[in-house]
Amino acid sequence: xxxxxxxxxxxxxxxxxxxxxxxxxxxxxxxxxxxxxxxxxxxxxxxxxxxxxxxxxxxxxxxxxxxxxxxxxxxxxxxxxxxxxxxxxxxxxxxxxxxxxxxxxxxxxxxxxxxxxxx
Amino acid sequence: xxxxxxxxxxxxxxxxxxxxxxxxxxxxxxxxxxxxxxxxxxxxxxxxxxxxxxxxxxxxxxxxxxxxxxxxxxxxxxxxxxxxxxxxxxxxxxxxxxxxxxxxxxxxxx
Numbered sequence: 489x490x491x492x493x494x495x496x497x498x499x500x501x502x503x504x505x506x507x508x509x510x511x512x513x514x515x516x517x518x519x520x521x522x523x524x525x526x527x528x529x530x531x532x533x534x535x536x537x538x539x540x541x542x543x544x545x546x547x548x549x550x551x552x553x554x555x556x557x558x559x560x561x562x563x564x565x566x567x568x569x570x571x572x573x574x575x576x577x578x579x580x581x582x583x584x585x586x587x588x589x590x591x592x593x594x595x596x597x598x599x600x601x602x603x604x605x606x607x
Numbered sequence: 608x609x610x611x612x613x614x615x616x617x618x619x620x621x622x623x624x625x626x627x628x629x630x631x632x633x634x635x636x637x638x639x640x641x642x643x644x645x646x647x648x649x650x651x652x653x654x655x656x657x658x659x660x661x662x663x664x665x666x667x668x669x670x671x672x673x674x675x676x677x678x679x680x681x682x683x684x685x686x687x688x689x690x691x692x693x694x695x696x697x698x699x700x701x702x703x704x705x706x707x708x709x710x711x712x713x714x715x716x717x
Contacts, residue, residue, distance in 0.1 A: 525653075525708075532711040533645070533653065533696050547704040583652065592700040593643035593658035600652060 490514040492522075492584050492598035499604045505572040508601045510584030517565035518542050521587040523594060524558060524569045526580040534580075538587065539567060574605045609633030609701035611709035618715040624685040627695050627712045630678060634702030637678035641700035644673060644682045647711075648693040656695075657682060684714075692716045 495509040510522060523538035537548035539558040546558050557570045567584055582601045585594035612630045619625040629636065629644075636642055640660040645653040655664055657673035660680055670691075672683045680699070684691055697709040 523706075533647075533698075533708040535698075535706050535708060549705065585653075588655070588658060591643070591658050592641040592706050593655060593698065594645075594653075595655050595658075595664060597652045597654075 490586070490596045492586060492596055494582075494584060494598040494601045497602040497604070499606065500574050502575055502605055502607055504574050504605075505570060506574060506603050507568055507570045508582050508584075508603070510567045510569070510598050512541075512565045512567070512586070515586075517560075518562050522558075522560070522567040523585045523587055524556075525583045525585055525594070527583070527600075528577070528580040531580075536569070536582075541567065571603075574603075576605050579603065579605045609699070609705075609707050611636065611697055611699055611707055613695075613697060613709040613712045615710070616713045616715065618717055619684075619687045620717045621687055621689065623687050624683060625687060625714065626684075627682045627697075627714070629680040629682070629697030629699075629709050631680070631699055632678070634700070636675065636680055636699045639700055640675060642673070642675060642680040643698045644671075644680075645696045645698065646691075646693055647696065653696065687716055689716050 491513045493511045521540045524536040539546045560567045584598040586596045588595040642660045644657040647653045660675040661673040670685045695712045701707040
């Protein structure tokens, strides 16, 4: 069965960086695109960007340009999302999600990783 | 910049039907069928309910249906049940390989 398993919760100070991992299993990892979506406490879903696990091509939401880097390690079937220069308003649950073909929809989601930014 | 607008809340009684709208601006919704809908229960992971505006993932109840007209997509839930209560988000391709989510709609089953 398809699974996306994310790394555990993180607590960071303002200005620091965080790296969240997302390990895929149960499918051909390199055939899909992984997106990253975040959700601040009590707020809605926010698309951050995605990475093709086939060729490593990325697309980032303009708001995160220059602060985010998405990478993959296909041998480890794992995607990574690094967010730098953290601010308090980056406190959120960060999800990875698999894109369903070229439909721009997300059929499987990781369990979420809570990142708390606090001094 | 594309955006999606959803009503903040909708409600219905068990057995009734409700519809949640999602209106797009810019490149969102209007010129394609790349709209999806997600259900999220409190503290849980979002779940794909509808993709490509009207397609249901395998195994999903046919009480959930999607449609699109012009720049507005809609999610209809028929035969409302208590377990349908939660938050619903639309999502659309927004041009230049990007997507945008709507602000979410809280569904209350009375």
